[in-house]
Each structure stands twice: as C-alpha cells, then as structure tokens.
Amino acid sequence: MAELISIAQAQQRLFALADPVAVEQVPLREAAGRWAAEPVAALRTQPELPLSAMDGYAIRFADLPGPWRLIGESAAGRPFAGVIRPGDAARIFTGAALPDGADTILIQEEARRDGTRLLRDGAGPPVAGAHVRVAGLDFRDGDPLIAPGEHLTPARIALAAIAGHAILPVHRRIRVAIAATGDELRPPGAPLAPGQLPESNGAMLAAMLAPLPVDLIDLGILPDRIDALTAAFAAVDADLLVTTGGASVGDHDLVRPALEATGAKIDFWRVAVRPGKPIMAGRMRDTVVIGLPGNPVSAHVTALLFVLPMVAHLSGAADPLPRTRSATLGHDLPPGGPRADHLRAVHRDGRVHVAQVQDSSMLRTLAASDCLIVRPPHVPASSAGDSVEILDLF
Secondary structure, eight states, X not given: OOOOBOHHHHHHHHHTTOOOOOEEEEEHHHHTTSBBSSOEEOXXXXXXXOEESSSEEEEOGGGTTOOEEEEEEEBTTBOOOSBOOTTEEEEXXXXXXXXXXXXXEEEGGGEEEETTEEEEOOOSOOOTTTTEEOTTSSBOTTOEEEOTTOBOOHHHHHHHHHTTOSEEEEEOOEEEEEEEEOTTEEOTTSOOOTTOEEOOHXXXXXXXXXXXXXXXXXXXXXXXXXXXXXHHHHTOOSSEEEEESOOSSSTTOOHHHHHHHXXXXXXXXXXXXXXXXXXXXEEETTEEXXXXXXXXXXXXXXXXXXXXXXXXXXXXXXXXXXXXXXXEBSSOBOOOOSSEEEEEEEXXXXXXXXXXXXXXXXXXXXXXXXXXXXXXXXXXXBOTTOEEEEEEOO
C-alpha cells in the first residue's frame, strides 16, 4: 500500500512533472486571464504632460489671491496653445493638459466669474500645485509594470494598454483532456437502467476550467475495460489528461494499470487529503496525468488543489497554488484526523458554519456551500469564535 504524502509534497511533485508551455504573442483582448511570460515595461510616460485632475481654472500659484483674466480654454485632447502669464487664467477640464506657465488648478467650486474676470471664492488656504497630475505620476517610459508569472487581470490589461502595448507575451493555451471512467455512468440526460448514474464530473471539471486558458478535449465516458482505457489513453494528445474514477484499489479500478500499459510513469498515488485520498499523478509521454477520485465532491476538492494549480503552473503562473484566508468559526469542531480536512461550509452572520453531513457523494451540500474549511492533519478541537483557514469556492 502506497504511503500517504502531504498535499504540499504532492503539489510540488506535480509541478516538477512539466515546465510551463511555449510562449506566444497575443492581442490584449486575448491575454485576459493568462499569465505574463516575460517582463512588460512601459513604452511611454503616463501622463505624458501635466494634467488637470479637476474641472476649474489653470493659474499661477504666485498670482493668488487673484483676480485673473480669462484668456482661453484647455480640454482633454484640445490643449490651450498659449502661455499663462502673470494675471492670466484658462478654463480647464478634467484630464486636460496644463497650459505652459500654469502650475495650479483653482477648482470651479472655489471660483467666481464676472465675464472674463475670474475671482477666487474659496475659504480654505491655497495649495501650490493643487489638483495637478504631474507628468509621470503613474509611470515613466521604461518602468517595469508587469513581472513574468503575474496574472493578467483586467487592471493589468488596462495598464499594458495605456503603457503602449497592443500585444503581450503569454504561454499558449493548455490542452486538457477529460475522461470519466465507469460502466455505471451514462451521459447527463440519457435514460438510466437500474444501477446506472448520470456522469457529472466531466461537466463539473469543464465548468471549473472555463475561466482558465485551456482548450478542452472531451474523451467522454470510458468503460471499465483495460483494453478500452489503454487505447483511449494512448491516443491522447494533450498537455494534461484528467481522469475521474477508477483510481482506487478495487477490482474495477483500472486507470493506473491502463496508464502504465501505455508506458506512463506514476509519480505518486494516495495523498493525505479528505475527501480525495485516491488521487494519482504521473507522466505519459509529453502528457501530465492526474487521476481524480470518482466521488463528485472528492473530484471537486482535488481539482481545486491539483488540477487548477497545474493548469496555472503550465501557463507560467508565479504563484499557482490556491490561497486560503482567515475566517471565524461559527461552532465547535472535534479534533482532526490524519488527513487534511476540507469541510464544506457556508458564511452566515459573519462566521463560517460546517454542513452537518460531509459524505463525498453529496453534491447538493457542495452546491449549497461557498467555502471549504481547511484543517491540517491532527488539528486539535476548535471552538466557536476560533480563526480557521478557508478556501473560497466559485
């Protein structure tokens, strides 16, 4: 019987099975949700010129308290072409270039006009340079903006765009093949004979992978026959093969021998996690293989811990592991066992509450949960009000 290894050990060994995939250049709108493959530096200065942060009037601070004579206007994209000299002012709008000679904005709430004559009507003390965004306030040409391995969030996409980039270097999309195994399984919606069951893991995994840069290959439902499994696995052309079911020690658990029949090398099998102990990983030619348990909740938890991080790793993520956060426990919990527990739970009244029944076949409980309480092996009993670590669900 294989010895149980920790989740951290399993993740480390999983990542060691393959390096990130090749790099490609893609347009900004195709880069969202991927990870930067190379450093991204500014190609321009932002703002390039001093800009107004408010609607008001561009003045010289030395001319306070006024009055001033209005000589023009500066709007975004239509700068004032003249120069602000002593006693001059120009109407200015948010985002407009500060005219030459001006150094301060008198906001319109603190100003009063009498024709072309401008008066200050504010009560507060004036501030030199007020409401001016200086050139380079955000960044300057050549500044590093995005590091390799950083996730290309919407904000980073916008940053790259305003920094002058139309394309970004990313790792290509990951080809992920998904196979469910089991003679008892039928496609969702198909008629069922006694003892048969709708296959749910494939659709669940596809939904979990949907936000990631993957191209899915659906291998469907494979029967519990070693010849059929071996043939299907041998034909896979993917970066990652994810199977569900058939990874335990029963007479019909044939995924491991079928993989080995193709020449695959299994790196680990059985991890100290609950639910999900019978999970395995290895390499089949150029394909990383992750075998998940068949129970839907076990498959979901192990996909969160291993499949999604592996996709992120192959995509070049600097930090591919899921992040937990602290929360307050709503009730007492008994001591933990020898495996790291992942308890389905829900936020209520500012605390997290564990579902009463944690059977790994109960999808309704998983669907009603918004987080997993993560408890390390052999953790002592916990009391209501204690801090616990949680992993947010989708």
